[in-house]
Amino acid sequence: MTETSWENVSDEMALEMFEMMLLARKIDERMWLLNRSGKIPFVVSCQGQEAAQVGAAFGLDRTVDYTAPYYRDLGLVLGFGMTAKELMLSAFAKAEDPNSGGRQMPGHFGQKKNRILTGSSPVTTQVPHAVGVALAAKMDKKDIATFVTLGEGSSNQGDFHEGLNFAGVHQLPVITMVENNKYAISVPYDKQVASKTVSERASSYGMPGVTVDGNDPIAVYQTVKEARERAVKGEGPTLIEAVTYRFTAHSSDDDDSAYREMDEVKEAKKKDSIVTFAEKLKEKKIMDEAKEKEIHDKVNTLVNEATEYAEEAPYAAPEDTLKYVYEELDKGGE
Numbered sequence: 001m002t003e004t005s006w007e008n009v010s011d012e013m014a015l016e017m018f019e020m021m022l023l024a025r026k027i028d029e030r031m032w033l034l035n036r037s038g039k040i041p042f043v044v045s046c047q048g049q050e051a052a053q054v055g056a057a058f059g060l061d062r063t064v065d066y067t068a069p070y071y072r073d074l075g076l077v078l079g080f081g082m083t084a085k086e087l088m089l090s091a092f093a094k095a096e097d098p099n100s101g102g103r104q105m106p107g108h109f110g111q112k113k114n115r116i117l118t119g120s121s122p123v124t125t126q127v128p129h130a131v132g133v134a135l136a137a138k139m140d141k142k143d144i145a146t147f148v149t150l151g152e153g154s155s156n157q158g159d160f161h162e163g164l165n166f167a168g169v170h171q172l173p174v175i176t177m178v179e180n181n182k183y184a185i186s187v188p189y190d191k192q193v194a195s196k197t198v199s200e201r202a203s204s205y206g207m208p209g210v211t212v213d214g215n216d217p218i219a220v221y222q223t224v225k226e227a228r229e230r231a232v233k234g235e236g237p238t239l240i241e242a243v244t245y246r247f248t249a250h251s252s253d254d255d256d257s258a259y260r261e262m263d264e265v266k267e268a269k270k271k272d273s274i275v276t277f278a279e280k281l282k283e284k285k286i287m288d289e290a291k292e293k294e295i296h297d298k299v300n301t302l303v304n305e306a307t308e309y310a311e312e313a314p315y316a317a318p319e320d321t322l323k324y325v326y327e328e329l330d331k332g333g334e
Contacts, residue, residue, distance in 0.1 A: 001211050001243070004219040011286045017058060017217050018277055018287070019295050021050040024075035025274055026303045027084055031091050031106070035252045039311065040091045044107040046074040048247035049179050051273035053149075054079055055217030056177055056242070059224030060147055066133050068117040068126035068148040071107035072179065072246075076149065081114040084302045088310035095316035101323070102316045124154040127163035127176065134167065134174035134237070145173045145231040147224070152241075153184020155198050164239065168205035173231035175224060176239050179214060181246035186259040202239035214244030215273045245271070 028047050034040045049072055057079025069076050086098050093102040099110050110118030117129050130148035137144050155178050167174045178198045182189050202209025212223045220242055227238035245268040249256040281287035
């Protein structure tokens, strides 16, 4: 794994990272409470993966780059400009949901103004989409990168091979980050991937492969930043494997006690990035107890306000189901 370097990381940036990681965690925790109380239908959790997602977002140029997230990437889309209120509107499937107007399940992100490519339920379909945007960027001679994420289980799908192979052949400015959380739903890593790491597959596609500690936001930030610099210089794509762990069940409909020991989860939580990054910030005198409380209070307020707004917001009209499905003709049109 790559070593952590705090070069080019200001105190302000580190605190912003921590606040965004915490916001992702608290939104996710609130969604679970809402689901268990029967108020929202479904949760696909980011808990345990916030450091990788937020660290990666900071390593990109979020004013011009594009991202194609996968369904757990709550931290990444927050980094690209989606708000707590918008994410809650999606969870409640309300009309103002910017992702789909309440049509899709939560986790199906998509927002044109923030260059978040619309995702779909079949896993890994976002990889060819991101590669396509990278091809367009190269053809248009734009100094931008596309960033696509997926789970390690998805790295066994055909879309992964086809997308990375095409990106490697054409040396496209696309960064693929596999968030290796050790489980493809109920299947552990050693039962789904034959290679020791996912990143070593990169050599087959003619690109560098890097494995990084996904619980260290600074390490992920530096790794993604370097990959972006390569991309915009015309040096081609990069495959990154961020090794982390999924703290929750696969989704709110899953019982993870059927396939993994709870002692394993308990042990993994000792490396919880929300805790370990806070400790690192205090060690470096970037944050003290008072500042940490201030951030927690701010985030709690944001989550409460977002929840209250989304719960009271109107649902879409039933006839809106047909919007954007059929061509709408003007009255009197043929």
